[in-house]
Amino acid sequence: xxxxxxxxxxxxxxxxxxxxxxxxxxxxxxxxxxxxxxxxxxxxxxxxxxxxxxxxxxxxxxxxxxxxxxxxxxxxxxxxxxxxxxxxxxxxxxxxxxxxxxxxxxxxxxxxxxxxxxxxxxxxxxxxxxxxxxxxxxxxxxxxxx
Amino acid sequence: xxxxxxxxxxxxxxxxxxxxxxxxxxxxxxxxxxxxxxxxxxxxxxxxxxxxxxxxxxxxxxxxxxxxxxxxxxxxxxxxxxxxxxxxxxxxxxxxxxxxxxxxxxxxxxxxxxxxxxxxxxxxxxxxxxxxxxxxxxxxxxxxxxxxxxxxxxxxxxxxxxxxxxxxxxxxxxxxxxxxxxxxxxxxxxxxxxxxxxxxxxxxxxxxxxxxxxxxxxxxxxxxxxxxxxxxxxxxxxxxxxxxxxxxxxxxxxxxxxxxxxxxxxxxxxxxxxxxxxxxxxxxxxxxxxxxxxxxxxxxxxxxxxxxxxxxxxxxxxxxxxxxxxxxxxxxxxxxxxxxxxxxxxxxxxxxxxxxxxxxxxxxxxxxxxxxxxxxxxxxxxxxxxxxxxxxxxxxxxxxxxxxxxxxxxxxxxxxxxxxxxxxxxxxxxxxxxxxxxxxxxxx
Numbered sequence: 207x208x209x210x211x212x213x214x215x216x217x218x219x220x221x222x223x224x225x226x227x228x229x230x231x232x233x234x235x236x237x238x239x240x241x242x243x244x245x246x247x248x249x250x251x252x253x254x255x256x257x258x259x260x261x262x263x264x265x266x267x268x269x270x271x272x273x274x275x276x277x278x279x280x281x282x283x284x285x286x287x288x289x290x291x292x293x294x295x296x297x298x299x300x301x302x303x304x305x306x307x308x309x310x311x312x313x314x315x316x317x318x319x320x321x322x323x324x325x326x327x328x329x330x331x332x333x334x335x336x337x338x339x340x341x342x343x344x345x346x347x348x349x350x351x352x
Numbered sequence: 353x354x355x356x357x358x359x360x361x362x363x364x365x366x367x368x369x370x371x372x373x374x375x376x377x378x379x380x381x382x383x384x385x386x387x388x389x390x391x392x393x394x395x396x397x398x399x400x401x402x403x404x405x406x407x408x409x410x411x412x413x414x415x416x417x418x419x420x421x422x423x424x425x426x427x428x429x430x431x432x433x434x435x436x437x438x439x440x441x442x443x444x445x446x447x448x449x450x451x452x453x454x455x456x457x458x459x460x461x462x463x464x465x466x467x468x469x470x471x472x473x474x475x476x477x478x479x480x481x482x483x484x485x486x487x488x489x490x491x492x493x494x495x496x497x498x499x500x501x502x503x504x505x506x507x508x509x510x511x512x513x514x515x516x517x518x519x520x521x522x523x524x525x526x527x528x529x530x531x532x533x534x535x536x537x538x539x540x541x542x543x544x545x546x547x548x549x550x551x552x553x554x555x556x557x558x559x560x561x562x563x564x565x566x567x568x569x570x571x572x573x574x575x576x577x578x579x580x581x582x583x584x585x586x587x588x589x590x591x592x593x594x595x596x597x598x599x600x601x602x603x604x605x606x607x608x609x610x611x612x613x614x615x616x617x618x619x620x621x622x623x624x625x626x627x628x629x630x631x632x633x634x635x636x637x638x639x640x641x642x643x644x645x646x647x648x649x650x651x652x653x654x655x656x657x658x659x660x661x662x663x664x665x666x667x668x669x670x671x672x673x674x675x676x677x678x679x680x681x682x683x684x685x686x687x688x689x690x691x692x693x694x695x696x697x698x699x700x701x702x703x704x705x706x707x708x709x710x711x712x713x714x715x716x717x718x719x720x721x722x723x724x725x726x727x728x729x730x731x732x733x734x735x736x737x738x739x740x741x742x743x744x745x746x747x748x749x750x751x752x753x754x755x756x757x758x759x760x761x762x763x764x765x766x767x768x769x770x771x772x773x774x775x776x777x778x779x780x781x782x783x784x785x786x787x788x789x790x791x792x793x794x795x796x
Contacts, residue, residue: 279474299416308756330670333638342514344516
């Protein structure tokens with residue numbers, strides 16, 4: 207039994223190398239080959255799965271997490287790493303809606319003074335808080351939630 | 353008493369990984385310097401921000417100054433396969449030094465990246481944010497992803513957790529991976545797992561399945577189910593289906609089901625923990641059903657009607673519904689209005705929420721006006737109508753230098769009259785690529 211386990215452990219890297227060698231796909235561009243201005247509608251040019259990444263779609267903000275968890279490197283074709291960090295931060299003191307004040311058309315959370323409203327949103331939909339504040343960017347919570 | 357083996361594998365590992373991350377960052381900086389000397393594509397951006405406002409706890413006046421630095425070197429070597437990214441900020445309060453918190457700062461990310469021209473092979477070393485199935489984590493460590501044969505793909509990651517811990521610890525080591533299969537025209541499906549350990553116990557163990565289906569041009573479904581192996585329960589099922597019968601009509605359906613005991617497991621803040629006596633009830637379950645219809649009658653104008661129902665096992669029901677209309681001309685004008693009604697079973701969950709905004713670009717000047725209000729059915733701290741009015745402007749002095757400012761007036765249940773403001777000076781040391789975080793092709 208021990209020998210079989212050892213054999214499997216040794217075979218796994220070989221199998222991985224074999225599968226990697228057989229993939230033979232071309233890597234995605236690092237930067238989008240055509241200039242993109244404004245909030246893009248990817249379906250204007252793309253007809254395959256990338257057409258789904260229509261940033262103008264009303265539900266894109268809600269769905270972007272699904273796209274990112276499957277194809278984050280596709281996001282990197284147009285967005286710098288700091289774009290994710292603006293909202294999904296380890297520690298941050300400036301709200302995304304304040305950072306992008308001159309882009310009011312973006313669907314960004316916590317507009318206005320959010321202190322009162324967070325008590326309401328936190329009750330009705332605490333799940334939406336977790337991605338950014340469950341295990342990071344929550345040090346200010348301790349001022350009240352001791 | 354801990355054995356030597358436990359100390360060796362569980363306590364020392366995060367330290368080793370953190371050290372490795374920093375070594376990777378230093379080594380990459382050594383690469384960056386010669387690259388810069390050869391006038392490679394190096395982008396460095398500075399955002400200096402001055403804010404004025406009040407502390408929420410004791411209403412002290414605060415005048416913090418921030419410096420954000422973002423560096424990206426996308427092509428360190430000749431082949432353009434190695435790159436480096438760094439982002440961080442520091443803050444110093446110019447007025448209030450009465451507490452030990454008048455300075456703060458953070459390394460947001462700092463990693464060296466190798467990207468092969470074949471098979472989408474990517475190796476990252478350093479502080480980074482990984483998004484792979486159930487994992488949406490920031491950590492100090494290593495990440496590897498690549499395409500495999502026959503449409504398969506794989507990703508692995510591991511390192512020391514990067515979490516804040518105001519009330520509870522966030523674990524020491526995080527690792528996991530995702531295996532996917534993709535047929536680009538039809539679907540992508542993945543299974544993923546994540547494990548976090550601390551020196552005492554199993555901290556987090558999550559597994560999940562994620563899908564992205566687009567069998568026809570008009571239909572798309574995305575979603576995820578995740579399972580908590582420690583509590584032996586499903587954390588979340590979240591799916592959304594889009595139907596696009598016409599180019600200017602889009603219909604969406606959303607469904608999500610969350611079990612609090614499994615989902616809010618080992619959060620680091622008591623505000624989101626299901627600990628005894630905490631804010632959240634561990635027995636709570638919520639089923640959320642919703643949808644929206646978006647119609648574009650003419651180019652650049654979109655009208656949306658949406659509805660969401662929250663069905664709580666313990667707390668009862670609430671409905672949120674409303675609509676919005678937006679009009680935008682790329683890079684020159686945007687305007688919109690929105691009105692929503694929250695209709696819940698308790699007073700605080702009965703209110704109207706409304707918003708109107710407009711922004712206009714005139715040559716090098718950007719102007720924005722934004723109004724956001726909430727009209728509660730019953731008084732909260734003697735107030736029914738809370739609102740914020742904001743005005744913002746920016747001016748592009750040169751191609752590299754931009755100055756922006758905004759001022760906000762709020763009247764809320766917490767602040768009778770609150771005035772806050774911000775001035776931002778952005779300097780891009782290289783205009784070829786922006787590091788602010790907008791699309792790479794956009795100006796800063």
